[in-house]
Amino acid sequence: MRRHRAVVTLTGGIAVFAALVLSACAGPPAAEDTPAEPTMPARIVAIGDLHGDLDATRAALRLAGAIDSLDRWIGADLVLVQTGDVLDRGDDEEAIIRLFERLAEEADAAGGAVHALNGNHELMNAYYDYRYVTDGGYADFEDVTVVETVDSLLATLEPEQRARAQALRPGGEFARLLAERNIFLIIGNTLFTHGSVLPEHVDLGLDQMNLEIQAWLQNEAPQPEWIRGDRSPVWNRLYSDGPDLAACDTLASVLDRLDVKRLVVGHTVQDAGITAYCGGRVWCIDVGMAEHYGGRPEVLEIRGDAVRGLR
Numbered sequence: 580m581r582r583h584r585a586v587v588t589l590t591g592g593i594a595v596f597a598a599l600v601l602s603a604c605a606g607p608p609a610a611e612d613t614p615a616e617p618t619m620p621a622r623i624v625a626i627g628d629l630h631g632d633l634d635a636t637r638a639a640l641r642l643a644g645a646i647d648s649l650d651r652w653i654g655a656d657l658v659l660v661q662t663g664d665v666l667d668r669g670d671d672e673e674a675i676i677r678l679f680e681r682l683a684e685e686a687d688a689a690g691g692a693v694h695a696l697n698g699n700h701e702l703m704n705a706y707y708d709y710r711y712v713t714d715g716g717y718a719d720f721e722d723v724t725v726v727e728t729v730d731s732l733l734a735t736l737e738p739e740q741r742a743r744a745q746a747l748r749p750g751g752e753f754a755r756l757l758a759e760r761n762i763f764l765i766i767g768n769t770l771f772t773h774g775s776v777l778p779e780h781v782d783l784g785l786d787q788m789n790l791e792i793q794a795w796l797q798n799e800a801p802q803p804e805w806i807r808g809d810r811s812p813v814w815n816r817l818y819s820d821g822p823d824l825a826a827c828d829t830l831a832s833v834l835d836r837l838d839v840k841r842l843v844v845g846h847t848v849q850d851a852g853i854t855a856y857c858g859g860r861v862w863c864i865d866v867g868m869a870e871h872y873g874g875r876p877e878v879l880e881i882r883g884d885a886v887r888g889l890r
Contacts, residue, residue, distance in 0.1 A: 683695075
């Protein structure tokens with residue numbers, strides 16, 4: 580899978596652990612330090628929250644020009660970004676994760692790229708918060724995960740929850756797939772995340788935060804404290820829930836520090852469809868397309884400085 584700014588290139592447990600140790604020894608990363616900017620892709624398409632709806636996922640991918648009627652990659656050099664929340668509220672989660680894994684390989688071979696990010700619902704499942712899991716969502720993982728040993732933690736869960744827990748808890752098969760995904764991604768002059776990017780996140784360092792999540796999901800480091808709460812980048816809605824002038828000023832400061840033009844986020848359903856705030860400096864792309872919300876597919880297309888929603 581192709582890598583861009585704010586995407587950690589190290590893979591595997593040893594590499595992640597080494598990066599964390601080196602970072603700790605070197606001290607906090609400089610907020611404005613970023614790698615050299617890559618060539619801007621000719622076309623980027625971003626897709627918002629999918630919440631276990633495979634039909635909506637396929638519709639969005641076809642709208643993006645990414646797949647054909649047989650779900651094969653036809654996007655050529657298209658760069659596709661999905662901003663998190665594949666999990667919860669629907670029954671097709673495992674199939675969607677597998678689809679994105681396969682498309683990432685096909686896109687890379689064709690000169691394109693597929694990047695799926697982690698949202699709050701991916702991380703919730705990794706720390707056993709199942710408030711939004713459907714009955715079908717539990718059954719979905721029974722077909723792919725065999726619980727041979729009920730350890731002390733699994734014993735605290737209902738029997739129907741155990742296969743899901745084993746698959747998605749840190750170190751589990753699907754948690755390791757999620758560990759390949761980031762919280763933040765910069766491509767060209769556009770920053771992508773699920774919820775928000777606040778000044779304190781820039782202070783911590785976006786790459787560092789990506790590494791911390793990846794190490795936790797691989798069960799090689801403790802859960803980062805910042806993944807929960809209203810200030811978390813996967814929970815915060817500062818720029819997506821009718822931002823006021825102060826919020827837009829904060830966003831402008833963040834984007835200037837990171838030397839990018841715009842932020843693209845999901846997380847907050849936009850009843851009118853894809854919506855831009857702050858003079859086009861933030862684009863909110865969660866349109867509630869999953870069956871749970873009853874919306875319709877819509878994706879965001881970026882061609883240079885031309886940004887628009889496609890329905």
